[in-house]
Amino acid sequence: MKYLSEYRDAAIARPLIERIKREATRPWTLMEVCGGQTHTIVRQGLDELLEGAIEMIHGPGCPVCVTPLEQIDKALMLAARPEVIFTSFGDMLRVPGSDCDLQQVRARGGNVRVVYSPLDALEIARRHPDREVVFFAVGFETTAPANAMAVWRARELGVPNFSVLVSHVTVPPAISAIMQAPDNRVQAFLAAGHVCAVMGWTEYEPLAMRHRVPIVVTGFEPLDILEGILMAVEQLETGRHTVENQYVRSVRREGTPAARTRVQEVFELVDRKWRGIGEIPMSGLRLRPAFAAFDAELKFGLGDIHVNESPECHAGEVLTGKLKPPRCPAFGTRCTPEHPLGALMVSSEGACAAYYHLAKYRAASAAEPAGAVS
Amino acid sequence: MCLGVPGLVVELDDLTAVVDFWGVRRRVRLDLVDEPVAIGDYVLNHVGFAIRRIPVEDVQATLAVYEQLLQESTEGTREDLMAADVRSELAAGAPRESKP
Ligand code: SF4
DSSP: HHHHHHHHTTTHHHHHHHHEEEEEEEEEEEOOOHHHHHHHHHHHHHHHHHHTTEEEESSHHHHHHHSSHHHHHHHHHHHHSSTEEEEEOOGGGTOOSOOOOHHHHHHOOOOOEESSSSHHHHHHHOOOTTEEEEEEESSTTTTHHHHHHHHHHHHHHOOOTEEEEEEEOHHHHHHHHHHSTTTTOEEEEEEEHHHHHHSTTHHHHHHHHHOOEEEEESSSSSSHHHHHHHHHHHHHHTOOOEEEOOOGGGGGGGGHHHHHHHHHHHHEEEEEEEETTTTEEEEEEEEOGGGGBBHOOOOOOOOOOOOOTTTTTOOOHHHHTTOGGGGTTTTTBBBBBSSOOOEEEEEEEEEHHHHHHHHHHHHHTTTOOBBBBB | OOOOEEEEEEETTTTEEEEEEETEEEEEEEETTOOOOOOOEEEEETTEEEEEEOOOHHHHHHHHHHHHHHHHHHHSSSOOOHHHHHHHHHHOOOOOOOOO
16 A cells, blocks of 8 residues: 555545456456556556556556567668768667667667657757668657658758657557457556647547447556556446546547547558567558658668567567566566666656556565565 | 656747747747747647647646656665656757857
C-alpha cells in the first residue's frame, strides 16, 4: 500500500479499488496501450493492489520500444555517415540496434544531435546547407502531426538537405492484431487519452464492435487509470463492448481535425513491423510519393537490411503478457537501463524500465536488497 | 514521449505563439490547432506544436496533474522518468527560423 498511500488522492483511490474488486465477479485481463499508463501502474503498484481481480498486461504503448530493429539499424547507418547530422528525440539514443546504439555512434565521431522538436532539426538543416540533416521521425498519433508538419515546412521553405527516417506507428491496427492472435488473453483495453487528443476515438469504435471488446479512453494519472479500469469492468460484467471516454477533460470524439488532415496529406499507411511483436498490416506511416525527396531511406538508398535481435531479450513475451519483466532471466543483471539488451529497458515508458525503477526505489526505501536489482 | 504539456499563451504572431510554462517561455507553432487561439488561452503542447486548446473548464485540473508530477520529481527521493519526459517537452520550443 505504501506506494499508493504516498499519492495525494489515496483516500479516493482506495474506495475505487474496493469497488473494482467488488464489481469483478471473476478475474479479468486488461491491457493498457500507453507507456505513460504503464509507468503509473507499475510505479504506484496499481497492478499489485488489484491482484486477484484484474490482471494488467502492459501492451505495446511506447513508440521507442516498438520501433523495429530495422529502422534503428538504418538510423545507426545514417548517423555514421560523415556528411550526415543525425537528429533524434533523446529517448532513441540508447535503444539497442543490432550491434550498437546512437550514443555509441556519436562517441565514435558520428554527428548525432538530440532535438526536442522536429522543427529544431529543420532549423539545423537550414543553418548547415553543406550537410545532410536527417531526423528520426518516430512516435504514435500524437507526434505524427508535428513530424508531418516539419516535412511540410521543409518543402514550403525549400530545404533540400533535410530528410526524415520515418518509423511512425498507429495504435488501432495493433489492437486488432492483439485481438486476432490465437493465444490472446486480453479482454478489454485502456487506450491512451493523450493519443486520442489528436486522433479522437472514431477509429476505435469499429474495433470494439468487431472484436466485441470494451475500449476505455483513459488518462495517465492513478485515479484516471483506476476509473478507466472500473469502466472497463462494468462493461465486461454487463456484456457490453463499446468505446467510452474516461479522459473527458482533454479528448473529443473527433480529435483535432487540422492535425489529422496534415498527417494524411504527408503520410500514407504501410505494413510495419513492431519490435517484439512482428509485422502488423497497415499499422505504420511512410511519406507519400509527393514528399519522396525528403525520405531518407530513398535519398540514401538504404533498402532492405539484415538485423540481429538479442536472443536474450523476451520483449515479445512481455508485450503480450506471457512474461512479467522481473521474470526475464536478463532483468536487472545482463539488462539494465545503463546497459539495455532490449528497448523495453530504455524508455521511461517501457515496462521493463518501469519495473526496474520500482525495484530500485523499493530497495532504497526499504534499505534491503530487492530481488534481481543490485 | 507523447504526453504534451499545458502552457499559457502570452504573445501571438500569426502561426507562432510565445507560451509560458511555469515561467519558462517558448515559441510554439499553431499550425495544428483548429480552434482560434487567443492570448490568455491555455494550449497543450507537444514537440514544439500546440496540439489542442484546453477548454477553460479543464485548465485547472490539467495544470494540477502536471504540477503534481513536476513537484514529486523534485522532492528527490525517487526518480520519475515521466517527469523527465515532461521536462523535455518543456524544453521543446519552435526555433526562430533563420533567413535563408
Ligand atoms: S528485461 Fe531486458 S532483455 Fe528482458 S525482456 Fe526486458 S528489455 Fe528484453
